[in-house]
Amino acid sequence: MSNQGIWFSDLSRLVNPNSIVLVGASEKPDSIGGRTLENLTTFSEFKGELLLVNPGRTEIHGRPCVASVKDLKEAPDLAILAVRADMVIQTLRDCGEMGIKFAIVFTSGFGETGEDGRAVEAEMREIVASTGMRIYGPNCPGLNNMNARLGLTFSPAWRIDRRPGPIGVATQGGGLGRSFIQAMDRGVGVGLWCSGGNEVDLEVSDYIHYMADAPDIEVIVTTLEGVRNGPRFMAAALHAARRGKPIVAIKVGKSEYGAKAAQSHTAAIAGSAEINSAVFSQLGIIEVDDIDELIDVASLLARRKPTGKEQLAVYSFSGGTAALASDMVGLAGLKLSEFAPHTIEALRNALPGFAAFTNPVDVTAEVLVNTEVSYATLKATAADPNTDLVLVPIPVEYGKTTAMLADSMVRVQQEETNTPIVPVWMSDRTGEGHRKMIDGGLMPMRAVGNAVLAVQRFIEYGRWKAKFEREWRPLADVSDAEATANLSEAKTKALLEQAGVPTPRGVVARSPAEAAQAFRNVGNGKAVMKIVSAAITHKTDIGGVRLGIASEGAAMAAYEEIHANGVKACDASQIEGVLVEPMLPSPFVEAVVGIHRDPVFGHVCTFGLGGVSIELFKDVSRRLLPLTPASAREMITETRCYELLKGYRGQPAFDIDALVDMLVKLSDFVGKHAARIEELEINPLAVRPQGQGVAALDAVLSYQGTEPSTW
Structure with missing residues (x-):
């Protein structure tokens, strides 16, 4: 499969193979080979052919076993390697020469250990290049296909972590992935988990691309310690966006401490946190800060796809809790819906006179003693034509009464399928009501703040999707930098003039x-x-x-x-x-525009307040090239200095249209010469009053190769 000139293999026979060989199969129950065999035979529903390799056995648990992969009569789809590190290379070579399509390597002791380990990984890549076999791993926990009931893993947790669902998970680290998987106990169903470890060949991008096309996956979750190949990652993310599959991501390595830990863990390059975040935002990847947030956002997206225009209702039997939730909704910049008259009438008819009928709805303790009141009031709230999502904060566990509320919630959700009901179980004490919500598919969240943040991310993704430029593709020139040189201001300005950027x-x-x-x-x-x-x-x-x-x-x-x-x-x-x-006469606003080649993602444009202010206030926004008029304008509006440009407190407005035009021209210029331009900065750029244009007051260009006189 291709995307933007980048090829992705079809991983169908890795994720759901017809035939498997387990190399290193064992009778020892606590060994890697023994656990893997048990997961495949006892705790999976694998209907295909399972072959075993162990040079010391002719059979294991009644199944025939051969001494070597070379003794197999024909090549299976997948080889799983549960062998010592010193046996991995020869085993992989045998598998590749046999014509096996995929190999999963559990074994650790490679790139994460240092230079010698990286040299062995280079041999693995050579096997991929010469045979065409794709390698998953090494140093990985395997692959878990919950929707197919297939555990290609040695983990003893496979037997309990098997709740299927529409979420696909692609991770580099096993522990964080398993942490997300075990949100199954909160009702979050996961269909597929790929955790590729050192990613010597296949990487997170490949799993994301596969999940974007997989009919049983609707939402993609990823935890990243580093992006190895920026163009591939961006191609996969855009493929998912065009397929309508949201990606929710945690990027480890934002601080200096985190970056060092990420490098020692999977030998990944953490990259610049600011650039990563800007790229994620532009690609529609929802970046979150913790596993709880990852779970909450993904679970909400699995229930409904947002439009970006959602309005909320808050429904609670506690007035203080309803007020707290409403406060948080307002502080997050979200909007409470205004109920239609017939909704208010229905609530008024069902509730005592001291209840609150408008949004937020305080139904009082009446719902805890009367099933029909509980059902009717929640039904009226969820059915309101102006309401897109109902937040139900539950502050305490009240035994049978909260169980009754849970019954009402599940019943209403089954009837009002287009309006997600989001319970927030705030008490540390769980009981029958909590379990009923989970069994009914409601996925309760743990705190009001968490829930509101998840809804905020959910709605922001809907807004991004509404303005997504489907045909846009990143420039993604990540050529290795040769020796670079600077061009003087005068020569840089001469080039800018040729590109249509005004100078003095x-x-x-x-x-x-x-x-x-x-x-x-x-x-x-x-x-x-x-x-x-x-x-x-x-x-x-x-x-x-x-x-x-x-x-x-x-x-x-x-x-x-x-x-x-x-x-x-x-x-x-x-x-x-x-x-x-x-000398340019006042007034004008000093801005800065910088374009530099990021080693992972390619050329990135930074815009913000110019002069010394950029270092003091760090008021900047960023976009990958190429810029479009829409993305350039959006970039400007994201900064606080946009208020100055619009005309702050009666000051004249400045020429934002000319600024947009200049940004696009600069992007086009860099795009034409991307292989040679390492960095181009205009600081300051004078943005003059409306109708008077812009002017590059100072500029510097860093380039590769011979000095440009004209381009």
């Missing part, structure tokens, strides 16, 4: 006399003068900038001073001269 159009003077001549040509009486040298990036720091030059004499003196300071900072041969530009 200065002149490079090479003597005091030329500086005076250049000053006469600036036109408006005030000039800016700056040292021109690719060797000097921070011109102000070395005394290489003068503002407000107002006469020819001042221009000549400034030239002498600037050039002298430049010679102190670098060799005179590296100085091209002094740039003389007209």
Whole structure:
């Protein structure tokens, strides 16, 4: 299968093989080979052919066993390797030469151990290249296909973690994956779990791509310690988005501590947290911060696909709890629905006069003693035409009365299938009511804050989906950086002019006399003068900038001073001269636009408030290239400086349309020369009043190869 020129293998025979060989099968119940055999034969419903390999046995538990993979009469779909590390390479080679399509390698002691282990993994990749067999692992817990009742794993937890469902899980670490899987005890059904360990060949991207096409998977969950191949990952994520399958992700390695732990665990590269988050957001991946949040968001998405316009109702038998939940809904920027008149009438007819009939609904303790009141009021709330989701916070366990409420919730949910009812079980004490909710498919959450955050993520995904540009594809040029060099400001600005990005159009003077001549040509009486040298990036720091030059004499003196300071900072041969530009009149907003090549995902554009403010306030937004007019405008509106650009407190509005146009032109320019451009920064970019455009006041380009004169 291909996506954006990137090929993905069909993993159907890995996930659901017709025939399996277990290499290292054992009679010992606590061995890796013994547990795997038990999982396949006792706790799975595998209907295909199971073959066993162990050089020391001719049969195991009454099943025939051969000494080597080479003794098999024909190649099965899948080989599972439960062998020592020193036997892995030869066994894989035998499997590949036999024509086996897939191999799962449980064994650890490879890339996670250091240089020697990485060298062995390189041999594994060579086997993949020469035979076409795909490798899952090594250093992995195996694969769990709950929907097919098939455990390709040595884990003793397989026998209990088998609740099927519409969620697919793709992880690099086994422990975090298992933590999510065991949310089954809260009613969260998982259909497939792939945990690829060191990912010597197949990786999270391959499992995501498979799940995007799998008819039994509706929501994809992933935990990542590092993205090994950015273009493949982005291709898989976009494939899932186009298939309408949301991805919920935890990215480990956001802090320095987390990044080091991730590297030692699966030898993954953690990457820049800010870039990762920006890429996830652009691809529609819902990034969460903890396993609880991962479970809550995924379970909600498994029940309904959001539109981004959802309005909520809060329903509780406790007035204080209803108020708390409503408060959190408001603080999260979500909207409580306004009930239709017939909904209010139905609630008024069913409840005592001291109850609250509008949203939030406080039905009082009446629902705990009267089944019909409980059912009728919840039914009216869930059936309200303006309500898309009902939050039901339950502060306490009340035995039979909460069990009765649970019965009502399950009954109403079966009738009002388009309006998810989300119970929040707030008490540490669980009982019959909690179990009834789970058995009825309601997946209770554990805290009001958790539930509101999950709903917020749910709705935000709906908004993203509504504006998703389906045909957009990332530039994704991750060429290995050769030696790079900087281009001077003057030469960079000349290239920007060719690309359609306005600049003040200065002149490079090479003597005091030329500086005076250049000053006469600036036109408006005030000039800016700056040292021109690719060797000097921070011109102000070395005394290489003068503002407000107002006469020819001042221009000549400034030239002498600037050039002298430049010679102190670098060799005179590296100085091209002094740039003389007209000084831009106020008002304008200083912004910064930077494009750099991220080693994992390719070129990323950063936009924000310019000058020194970018380091102080860190008010920036980011997007992968290429930019579209829509994504460029969205990028601008995400920043706080957007308020300045719109015209803050009666100030004139600035030229946002010209800024959008410039961002797209800059993106197009970098896209045409992506292999050569490492970084391009305009700081500051002057955004002038509406109708007056923008101007690049300073710019620097970092490039590979020969110096560009014209592109």
